Every structure is written in structure tokens, then in C-alpha cells.
Amino acid sequence: MNVRTQDTLINIMLYGVMAAVLLFFYIPIFTLMAFSLQEGRYLTLPFDGISLKWYGELLNSGPALTALRNSTLIAAFATVIATAVGTTAAIVSVRYRFRGKAAFQALTGAPLAFPQLLLGIVLLLWFSVLGRLFGFNTGLVTAIIGHIVYITPFVMVIVAVQVHNFDPQLEDAARDCGASTWEVYRHVTVPLLWPGIFSAAIFAFLLSWGNFYITYSLAGSTRTVPTFIFSGIAVGSSPLYPAIATVVFIPGLILVALAARMRRARA
Amino acid sequence: MEQGVGKSWRDPELLWKALPSVLLQTTCFVAPLVMTFLLTFQRTRDFQLRWTWDLATWTDVFSKPHYWTILGHTLVMALACVAICLVLAFPIAYGLATRFKTLENEIKILVTFAFITDATLKTFGWVLFLDKKGAANYLLTGLGFPPEMVSFLFTDWATLLGMVYNLLPFAIFTLYLSIDSIDRNLIFAAYDAGASKWRAHWEVTLPLCKPGIFAGSVLIFLLGVGVFLEPKVLGGGTSPMSAELIRQTFETRVNWPLGAALTFVLMVVSVFLVLLFSRVLGMRRSGFGA
Amino acid sequence: MIIRGGAIGPPPFCFNGGSKRDMTSAPILDIRDIHKDYGSYQALKGVSLSVRQGEFIALVGPSGCGKTTLLKQIAGFEDATSGTISIDGRDMAGVPAAHRPTSMVFQKLALFPHMTVAENIGFPLKLRKVAQGEIAARVNEMLTLMQLKPIYLDRFPRALSGGEQQRVALARSMISSPKLLLLDEPLSALDVKLKKVLQSELKRLHRSVGVTFVHVTHDLEEAMMLADRICVMRAGHILQLGEPADIYYRPADAFVAGFIGETNLFPVEITSRAKGRVRYSAGSFDDASGELPEALVAEAAQGAALMNVRPELIRRIGPEDKVDCRVTARVTEVFTKGGTVQYRAHTSQGMDLAVEIQGTSRLPMEVGEEVHLGWNKKDIWVLPGGEP
Numbered sequence: 001m002n003v004r005t006q007d008t009l010i011n012i013m014l015y016g017v018m019a020a021v022l023l024f025f026y027i028p029i030f031t032l033m034a035f036s037l038q039e040g041r042y043l044t045l046p047f048d049g050i051s052l053k054w055y056g057e058l059l060n061s062g063p064a065l066t067a068l069r070n071s072t073l074i075a076a077f078a079t080v081i082a083t084a085v086g087t088t089a090a091i092v093s094v095r096y097r098f099r100g101k102a103a104f105q106a107l108t109g110a111p112l113a114f115p116q117l118l119l120g121i122v123l124l125l126w127f128s129v130l131g132r133l134f135g136f137n138t139g140l141v142t143a144i145i146g147h148i149v150y151i152t153p154f155v156m157v158i159v160a161v162q163v164h165n166f167d168p169q170l171e172d173a174a175r176d177c178g179a180s181t182w183e184v185y186r187h188v189t190v191p192l193l194w195p196g197i198f199s200a201a202i203f204a205f206l207l208s209w210g211n212f213y214i215t216y217s218l219a220g221s222t223r224t225v226p227t228f229i230f231s232g233i234a235v236g237s238s239p240l241y242p243a244i245a246t247v248v249f250i251p252g253l254i255l256v257a258l259a260a261r262m263r264r265a266r267a
Numbered sequence: 268m269e270q271g272v273g274k275s276w277r278d279p280e281l282l283w284k285a286l287p288s289v290l291l292q293t294t295c296f297v298a299p300l301v302m303t304f305l306l307t308f309q310r311t312r313d314f315q316l317r318w319t320w321d322l323a324t325w326t327d328v329f330s331k332p333h334y335w336t337i338l339g340h341t342l343v344m345a346l347a348c349v350a351i352c353l354v355l356a357f358p359i360a361y362g363l364a365t366r367f368k369t370l371e372n373e374i375k376i377l378v379t380f381a382f383i384t385d386a387t388l389k390t391f392g393w394v395l396f397l398d399k400k401g402a403a404n405y406l407l408t409g410l411g412f413p414p415e416m417v418s419f420l421f422t423d424w425a426t427l428l429g430m431v432y433n434l435l436p437f438a439i440f441t442l443y444l445s446i447d448s449i450d451r452n453l454i455f456a457a458y459d460a461g462a463s464k465w466r467a468h469w470e471v472t473l474p475l476c477k478p479g480i481f482a483g484s485v486l487i488f489l490l491g492v493g494v495f496l497e498p499k500v501l502g503g504g505t506s507p508m509s510a511e512l513i514r515q516t517f518e519t520r521v522n523w524p525l526g527a528a529l530t531f532v533l534m535v536v537s538v539f540l541v542l543l544f545s546r547v548l549g550m551r552r553s554g555f556g557a
Numbered sequence: 558m559i560i561r562g563g564a565i566g567p568p569p570f571c572f573n574g575g576s577k578r579d580m581t582s583a584p585i586l587d588i589r590d591i592h593k594d595y596g597s598y599q600a601l602k603g604v605s606l607s608v609r610q611g612e613f614i615a616l617v618g619p620s621g622c623g624k625t626t627l628l629k630q631i632a633g634f635e636d637a638t639s640g641t642i643s644i645d646g647r648d649m650a651g652v653p654a655a656h657r658p659t660s661m662v663f664q665k666l667a668l669f670p671h672m673t674v675a676e677n678i679g680f681p682l683k684l685r686k687v688a689q690g691e692i693a694a695r696v697n698e699m700l701t702l703m704q705l706k707p708i709y710l711d712r713f714p715r716a717l718s719g720g721e722q723q724r725v726a727l728a729r730s731m732i733s734s735p736k737l738l739l740l741d742e743p744l745s746a747l748d749v750k751l752k753k754v755l756q757s758e759l760k761r762l763h764r765s766v767g768v769t770f771v772h773v774t775h776d777l778e779e780a781m782m783l784a785d786r787i788c789v790m791r792a793g794h795i796l797q798l799g800e801p802a803d804i805y806y807r808p809a810d811a812f813v814a815g816f817i818g819e820t821n822l823f824p825v826e827i828t829s830r831a832k833g834r835v836r837y838s839a840g841s842f843d844d845a846s847g848e849l850p851e852a853l854v855a856e857a858a859q860g861a862a863l864m865n866v867r868p869e870l871i872r873r874i875g876p877e878d879k880v881d882c883r884v885t886a887r888v889t890e891v892f893t894k895g896g897t898v899q900y901r902a903h904t905s906q907g908m909d910l911a912v913e914i915q916g917t918s919r920l921p922m923e924v925g926e927e928v929h930l931g932w933n934k935k936d937i938w939v940l941p942g943g944e945p
Contacts, residue, residue: 014362018374021359024432025381028392031402035395043395045405089288096274096281108288111296113486115493117510118530119296121517125306125527126299149295152288172634173667175654177681178733187680191671203383210385212496226387233391233500242395245388256380260372273595 029249036242043239054243064244067228074140074215074224075208078147082208083201085148086155087193093156094163112153119150120217127218138220146218147208154207155200162196202255210248306527316523324524328532334512338536341509344423345491345537348430349484352438355431356483360442361472364449382436390429390500397425397501421503429497434490438483445479446472481548485541492537509533583646585610585769586631586737591640593626593793600626601637602793613763613770615784617777619816622790624773628739631771633657645736655684660735662743666726668714674725675710681733699728702762720751724758731766740772744779756782777817781805789813806867807938809855814865814940819911821871822863825939827854837939839864841906842884854939861942868899868913870932873922880931886910888922902930 036055040048058064089108093101111119127142166189174188190197212226219227225248232241274281310319328334359378367374381389396402397420408414419425449472457467495510504511509529516526586608593601601623608614616624629635631642633654642649644658660681668677676683678699679692687695700707703724714722723743730738740759744752760783763770774780780787781801789797789804797809808814811822829836835849854862866882874880886902889909893899893916900912900922912930914922922928 011366014358014366017355017358018362018367021355021435022374022377022381025378025435027396028389028432029381029384031396032388032392034402044400045402085287085291088284092281092285092288098274098276098281100276104285104289107292107297110292113489114296115490115510117493117495117514118534121513121526121530122299122303123295124517125303125523126295129302145295149291152291156288167665167667169663169665169667170669172632172654173661173663173669174680175634176632176659176661177729178655178684180655183684187684188669192669206383210383210388212385212387226385229385229391230387230496233387233394241391245385245391248388249384252384253380256376256383260376260379 032242032245033249034242036239036246038239038242041238043242054239055247057240058243058247061240063223063228064240067223067225068244068247070140070219070222071209071224071226074144074147074219075205077144078151078208079201079205081144082148082151082155082204083197086152086200086204087159087197089152089156090159090163094160095168108156109153111149112157116150116211116213117217120146120214123149123214124217138218139222140219143215143219143222143224146214147211150211150214151204151207155204158200158203159193159196162193166192202258206252206255209252303527303530306524307531309524311522311524324528327525328528334529334532337507337512338509338533340506341492341533342536342540344427344430344508345488347427348434348491349487351427351431352435352487353442353480353484355435356438356442360439360446360479363439363443364446378436378439382440386433386496389432390496393425393429393432393501394420420501421505423502423506426494426498426502426506426508429501430491430494433494433497434487437486437490441483441486442476442479445476445482449475477548481545484544488541488544489537492533584608585612585645586771587641587643588627588631589641589643591627591630591642592638593623593630593635594638599793601630603640604790604793604795606788606795606798608769608771611767611769613760613772613783613785615780615787616771616773616790617775617780617787617816618790618796620775621792623793624790625741627790628661628741628771628773631737632659632661632739658736659739660730660733660737661739661741662726662730664742664745666714666722666743668722668726668729670714673711673713674705674717677714677725678728678732680729685733695732696728699732702731702765703728704758719747720755723747723755727759727762731762731768735768738768738770740770740774742774745774745776752779759783789816791816806936807855808865808940810940811863811942814863814938819868821866821868821908821910823866823908824942825862825864827858827860827862827939830854835939837862839882841904841908842882844882846881849934849939853934853937855941857941858939859941862939863942865938865940866932867936868911869897870936871910871912871930872914872932873912874929874931876929878929878931881934883929883931884910885927885929888924888926888928891922891924902928 035043037050037052038047039051039053093105093108098104123142123146124138127136127138127145131137170188170192171184174184179187210226211224212230215224216227216230223231225244229241229244232238276282306316307324308320308322310317310321310323363371363374394401397417398404399415399418399420401417401420403417404415407416453471453475457471493510494508495514498504498506498508498511502508507515510533513526513529513533516522516529584607586606588604588606591601591604592599604623604627606614606627616627618624626635630637631644633649633652633656649657669680672680675693675696678696682692682695696710697707700710705721705724705728709717709721709725714725717725726743744755744759747755756779759770759772763783772780772783784801786799787797787801787804788795789809791812797804797813799807804813805817808817814820814822823839823841825837825839825841827835827837830851833851835851835854836847837849838847874883884904884906886904888900888902890901891898896916897913898916898921900910900914902910902912902922904910910930
């Protein structure tokens with residue numbers, strides 16, 4: 001077999017696997033989108049008819065809208081804080097050499113490889129004990145804290161890549177040009193790390209927005225979109241749930257495309 | 268190349284940058300873990316925690332084979348998931364890093380989006396697809412196949428499918444990063460030395476992305492051991508896995524010490540297996556995931 | 558034409574003391590006994606150096622000798638462990654880099670990739686809150702000075718060639734009218750041809766603006782070409798400070814002699830020094846007189862010493878020719894190198910020699926040939942013994 005045919009064969013094989021896996025990834029997503037258009041009450045095929053009825057229903061559903069609002073609120077707070085903390089941690093773990101660096105990296109990266117459900121449970125125990133001591137219940141705030149713990153390591157890893165490609169001499173150059181510490185950050189460090197920070201923030205928002213496990217453990221009686229849907233699966237669903245799901249996909253798609261564009265603009 | 272500026276902990280710059288993450292992870296990760304461990308030495312009576320400091324919970328854990336059967340089942344599922352994910356992810360990561368030049372960005376966006384979308388939604392989507400009256404069977408009968416061909420929803424196979432589905436992106440990302448960072452010249456050097464494509468692949472590419480394979484496997488294994496959604500929703504709760512058991516212990520039985528102890532058993536056994544695996548692969552120095 | 562004219566006439570902007578060079582006044586840069594430790598590693602072990610206004614000084618040495626560390630201390634990126642640095646009579650202790658009257662051209666240039674050329678050059682003035690209009694005017698002056706085309710102003714640094722990027726980096730360093738321009742091997746990454754162009758460019762710039770230049774390089778030829786004085790460093794010490802010819806023909810020790818270019822070091826034994834004559838015995842070559850003028854012998858040379866004979870001082874002689882020192886050797890290798898030919902020869906005393914002869918020499922040598930080589934006691938130098 002000559003090299004060229006061999007090459008073509010490999011390409012066909014790789015593209016084939018790729019296409020199959022992409023199809024696999026999108027089966028449930030397309031299924032949900034399709035079912036959201038079911039006119040009837042039940043999630044069975046064939047459909048009674050095609051309509052956007054359940055989207056209208058969604059707008060009138062108090063619990064669904066509250067869940068959307070809670071998701072957004074938690075994700076917004078968690079994103080801002082996790083991005084700030086994760087960015088500084090990335091700078092520390094890439095740029096500096098100091099005693100206990102390995103321990104620092106292990107500590108800040110550990111939640112990445114910790115099952116979310118267990119993280120949720122462990123934090124639930126912690127907040128229950130603390131709550132009994134200081135008189136508070138789990139709710140929005142504890143959910144936000146849990147999300148921050150889970151998301152910060154992701155931010156750190158993403159920003160670390162950007163920090164790694166950043167030439168620290170540029171900061172010296174800025175200082176040499178007469179910039180104060182603050183001006184170095186404003187004019188050089190932040191603008192140059194921005195693509196990484198921005199993608200990390202988007203990633204963080206989406207991870208938080210779609211998080212089920214931690215919210216489930218820590219949000220108390222507060223419902224977010226994922227926990228709302230989970231309860232819906234248990235109770236016996238109507239096309240309302242696929243409709244929410246479809247709505248939830250849209251901002252995710254936009255943000256991911258935006259982040260990819262930012263990354264490309266950087267290069 | 269040694270990169271980085273030497274800093275002492277007395278340097279305020281290091282302090283204010285490192286402190287937030289250190290505080291966050293010590294108060295909200297390490298401290299809760301320590302407390303969970305301490306809880307295993309207590310008891311519950313009438314759904315109330317009693318601070319007794321004894322080993323009753325641990326004797327219970329070690330005397331009931333039921334817990335260990337579930338743990339074994341969990342580990343087998345997680346390992347199966349790791350194996351399937353690696354096999355599926357390798358061609359994709361390799362293609363992304365070396366061949367899919369024109370569609371690279373589009374593929375990355377599609378994979379990222381699938382990854383980032385809420386697992387609950389996608390798992391729910393699978394239920395709708397795999398159900399006896401779901402989309403798959405509807406499409407297949409439409410094509411002339413006998414009815415209800417797809418009938419593995421609420422079995423371990425469905426659970427496994429869900430796990431692979433939700434964890435595969437982790438394998439793709441870690442493998443992609445490690446293949447992408449391989450110096451292409453090394454592979455050309457292998458060709459130059461007379462190696463065939465397959466041989467170059469086998470002798471150069473694979474060994475060089477060992478750290479990526481290791482990181483991906485560890486990540487998937489640790490996350491796979493802790494899945495709860497897939498066995499519950501797709502497996503229908505018919506054969507519970509550890510996370511489900513732990514969840515029930517806390518929620519239904521309100522037995523915190525037992526739940527804490529089971530959490531610890533799961534953690535210790537998984538970490539032990541990871542260390543064993545790293546020995547086998549000869550990866551003594553690479554840390555977890557990050 | 559016009560561009561050059563502007564640079565040759567009076568400078569289009571005014572630097573402090575740019576036009577008149579006062580060699581007698583207080584030094585512009587005064588470094589006293591600087592030590593710098595990184596943990597247990599001593600990068601600088603007591604360096605003192607005084608630089609005059611308008612001087613072009615080169616710091617040379619192998620990597621790890623402390624030259625870049627010294628430059629960082631001057632620029633203010635790092636604090637010295639002990640010792641003082643004053644610039645223009647002012648002690649710089651505790652003065653951050655941003656407030657020092659110095660400007661650095663970095664090895665990798667450190668142009669800001671997210672700023673256009675104009676923004677890069679104007680950045681120091683922007684930080685000093687200079688009005689927009691004035692910044693634009695000064696940026697244009699710099700452009701003229703550096704012979705850059707105005708169309709580059711709105712481009713990003715990565716769209717420029719290596720040489721153009723160098724000019725932008727220089728322009729950015731010069732725009733704030735520094736008293737000291739610090740250059741950290743900025744030419745080391747360029748190809749030979751471009752390097753030559755930029756070297757003469759630097760020389761021209763130095764002449765036209767009259768700013769003091771401190772140039773770090775490991776390229777000796779570059780230092781010889783550019784600098785008024787060269788400071789040779791090794792392992793955190795200054796080994797020798799002097800004019801290029803001094804360093805080349807009168808190196809302080811075997812290390813400097815070898816670092817500064819290929820040379821031959823013949824072991825000799827100094828037996829006595831008196832009345833302007835030095836008596837010595839040469840083991841590795843023949844010198845019938847057994848004497849040296851004292852001017853050719855380093856003061857520190859006592860007992861076992863080394864005679865430094867540059868390859869170009871050695872020539873081929875006939876057996877009857879009169880020269881001060883002679884040796885017989887077998888030619889082992891020949892390299893033709895443009896206008897000159899380099900030889901390696903093995904002497905009958907067992908030494909390997911480097912010999913450089915004009916390509917047009919009437920007496921070319923062949924590999925394997927047994928030849929007589931000789932040199933006169935002029936431009937040779939006897940330095941203290943020790944391992945080369």
C-alpha cells in the first residue's frame with residue numbers, strides 16, 4: 001500500500017470516528033430539542049403535533065422562571081469570584097517559585113479530580129455543622145460557595161496556559177518605561193492575559209450554570225434549572241422540561257463560540 | 268528551563284495573590300474533608316448526631332459485604348468507562364492535534380459545547396432517546412426494524428453509556444493537550460530513522476503522550492467512581508453504585524457517620540488504585556489532573 | 558537623504574549634556590562594591606565600576622558571569638544584597654525601576670504585542686501624562702532618529718521584521734530621554750548580516766544623542782567594535798576593565814586572553830626583574846636573548862607566567878630569518894577564512910598553535926609540512942600564570 005492511500009485511509013478513519021463521536025454527543029441534545037416541540041402532554045412518539053406551546057407555558061411557569069433566575073444569579077456570583085481567585089492562583093503557580101509550591105498546586109488543583117457529588121456531600125456536612133453553630137441554613141449562598149470551590153481550579157488551569165505563554169519581561173519593560181505596579185497591571189498584564197481570563201470566565205459561568213451535583217446538595221430548598229429538571233424527570237415529565245433544556249442550550253452555544261473567537265483573535 | 272521569579276512568603280505580592288485560593292481551598296475543601304473524617308467516629312440516634320468517639324461505624328462498614336459489593340461494582344464500571352473513553356478519545360485527540368486542520372475550530376467548539384452543557388439535561392435526553400417508546404425505537408421501526416430493539420435503558424449498559432457520554436470530553440481534552448505539545452520534529456526524526464507510520468506512532472507518539480493518557484485516565488476514573496446521576500436516571504436505580512449508596516445513607520437513613528465512612532472508603536480505595544496505576548505506568552512524578 | 562541629514566546635524570531634541578562631553582566631572586554611573594546573592598548562590602561578588610557621561614561601555618563575559626545581573630541592578634529590577642549604585646550623583650537605593658533615569662532594551666525586545674508601534678514608542682510618555690499631541694510629535698522624532706517609516710506606526714510589532722522591531726525597541730527606550738541606556742544583548746538573536754547593520758546603527762545613535770550606553774553582550778567582536786571601554790566579567794567579578802586594544806593586547810589573565818579571541822599562551826618562567834629588563838626562560842620556544850622589555854610584562858607576573866601571542870603575530874620564517882622568538886612545528890590543519898588562512902600546528906615541544914596568515918602570503922603552508930614559525934617581541938604580552 002503506498003503512502004498516499006495509507007494517509008487517505010487514516011484520514012477517513014479519523015474523520016469517521018470524529019463524526020460518530022460528534023453524533024453521539026449530540027443525540028441527547030437533538031432529542032431534547034425535538035421533544036420540546038411536542039404539542040401533547042406526554043413525552044412519547046409519535047408527536048400529537050408540532051408547536052411552540054410549551055415555550056409559552058415556560059414563560060408562565062413560576063417555578064421554571066425562578067429556577068432560571070437562581071441559576072443565573074449563582075452562576076454570575078460564582079463566575080466573578082472564581083475568575084478572580086483562579087487567575088491570581090494561576091499567576092502564582094506559573095510565574096513564581098517559592099517554598100511549598102507543589103503543595104500550593106496540589107491544594108488549589110485538588111477539587112478538579114474530586115467527584116462532584118462527594119464534594120457536594122462533604123460541603124453539605126460542613127455547612128450543616130457550621131449552620132447549627134452559627135444559625136444559618138443551606139441556600140443560595142452556600143450553593144455559590146460550593147460552585148466557587150468546584151470552578152476555581154478550572155479557571156486556574158485555563159488561565160495558567162495563558163500565563164505560561166506570557167513573557168514576564170514585558171512587565172519589566174513596562175516598569176522600565178515608568179509604569180507603577182498598578183499601571184503595569186492595567187496596561188500590560190491584564191490586557192495580555194485577557195483572552196485567557198475571558199475564556200475562563202465563560203467556561204466558569206457555563207460550568208456553574210449547568211451544575212447539578214453541587215447545587216443539589218447545597219442549595220437547600222432553592223431550585224436551579226438542573227435540579228428543577230431532575231425533579232421533573234422523577235415526577236413524570238411534560239414537554240416543559242425539554243423546552244427549558246433547549247432554552248438553556250442557547251446562551252451556552254453563544255458563549256462557547258465567543259470564547260473560541262477570542263482565543264483565535266489572540267493568535 | 269526553570270521559569271519563574273523566586274518569591275518568599277514574606278513578599279506581599281505572593282501573599283495577596285496566593286492567599287485567596289489557599290483560604291478558599293482550606294476552609295471549603297480541606298476542613299470539610301477533615302470534619303467528614305471526624306464524623307465517622309460518631310453515631311446517630313433518633314436522626315440526631317451524637318458525639319461519641321467510637322469505632323461503631325467502622326465495625327459496621329467492615330462487617331457488611333453489601334457495601335463492598337457495591338464498591339466493587341462501582342470500580343468495575345469506572346474502569347470500563349476509562350477504557351472505553353481512552354479508545355474513543357485517542358483518534359479524536361490525535362486528529363485534532365495533527366490532521367483536522369480545516370475544521371479544527373468548529374470541532375473544538377462542538378466538543379466544548381457538548382461538554383459544557385448540563386449533564387442532567389443530556390442524561391434526560393438519553394432517557395427520551397433510549398426509552399422503549401423513545402426516539403431510537405421510533406426511528407428504527409420507521410426504518411423497518413422490529414419494534415423495541417433498543418431496550419437496554421435501566422440496565423448497567425445504559426449507565427455505562429451515560430458515564431462514557433459525560434466523561435469522554437475530559438479524555439479528549441487531556442489527550443489533545445499532550446499530543447499537541449509533542450514536538451513534530453520528533454516524529455519526523457522517527458520517519459527519518461526509517462520508522463513506518465505505525466511504528467513512529469507506537470514508538471514516539473504514544474510514549475510521549477503517556478502523561479496525557481495518565482492524567483485523562485485518573486480524571487475519568489475519579490469522576491467515574493463518583494457518578495450518581497447516570498445510575499439513578501439511566502440505570503433506573505436497579506444496581507446502585509457507591510455514590511448512590513452514600514447519598515441514600517445521608518438522605519434517607521440520615522446516618523451521617525456511616526455516610527462519611529463510606530465516602531472515605533470510596534476515596535481511599537480510588538486513590539490507592541490511582542497510585543497503583545501510576546506505579547505501573549511509571550509516572551511517579553506527575554501529579555493529579557492539573 | 559533628508560532622514561540622514563536630520564540625524565547628523567544638531568540633535569532634534571535635547572538630552573542633558575548631549576552636545577558636550579565632560580570627561581572630568583563626576584561619573585554618570587557609579588557602582589560601588591555591589592554584591593548580589595540568590596539564596597546561597599553569589600551572582601555578584603563585589604563589583605565596582607565607574608562610567609563617564611557619554612561613554613559607551615560593554616559588559617562582556619560567558620553566560621552566568623553576572624553581566625545581566627549587574628544590568629538588572631542598574632535598571633532597578635532587583636535590589637542588590639549590598640553596595641551602592643548612584644546615577645548622576647544620586648543614590649539609587651530604594652528607587653524603583655519606574656523612577657530611575659535609565660532605559661532598557663531587552664534581549665527579546667519585550668515589545669508589547671497588544672500595542673501598535675506608535676503606542677509602544679509613546680508608552681513611556683503616556684505614563685508620564687504627556688499630552689497626546691506632544692506624544693505624537695515625539696514619536697515622530699524618534700521614528701526619524703531610528704530611520705523607521707511612518708507607515709509602520711499603526712502596525713503591530715509582530716508584523717515587523719527583526720531589524721525593524723529592534724529599532725522600535727530602541728525608539729521606545731530613547732523617547733523618555735534617559736541618562737543611561739541599558740542594552741541587554743538585544744542583537745544576539747539576529748543573523749550576522751543584520752547584526753552588522755544594527756551595530757553601526759547603534760554606534761551612530763550613540764554618537765548623535767550623546768547618551769551613556771551600557772551594553773551587555775557575549776559577543777566580543779561586537780564589544781570591540783562598539784565600546785569605548787570593555788568590562789570583562791567572570792563568576793561575579795570584574796576581571797579587567799579597559800579600552801578594547803588594552804583588553805586585546807594586554808589581557809589581565811589567561812581567561813581574558815582566551816575569552817577575547819583565539820590566542821597562544823606559551824608557558825615561561827620569569828627569573829628576575831630589574832632595570833627595565835625582565836629575564837626569563839622559555840621552555841616551549843627559542844629566544845636566544847632570554848630577556849623581555851618590562852613594558853611587555855604584566856606587573857603581577859612572577860615566576861611561572863604565560864606569554865600571550867595572538868595568532869596573527871606569528872608568521873612563517875626561513876631557517877635563517879631573524880626573529881626574536883622561534884619554534885618549529887608540523888602543520889596539522891588548514892582553514893581558509895576569507896582573506897586570511899588559519900593553521901593549526903603542533904610544535905616539537907608538544908604544544909598546539911593557532912596561526913593566522915594573510916591569504917596572499919608568499920609562504921603558504923601545507924598540512925603535514927614541517928615549518929619554522931616566529932614572532933617578534935612587539936604586541937606580545939606576558940601575563941600571570943594559571944590555567945588558561
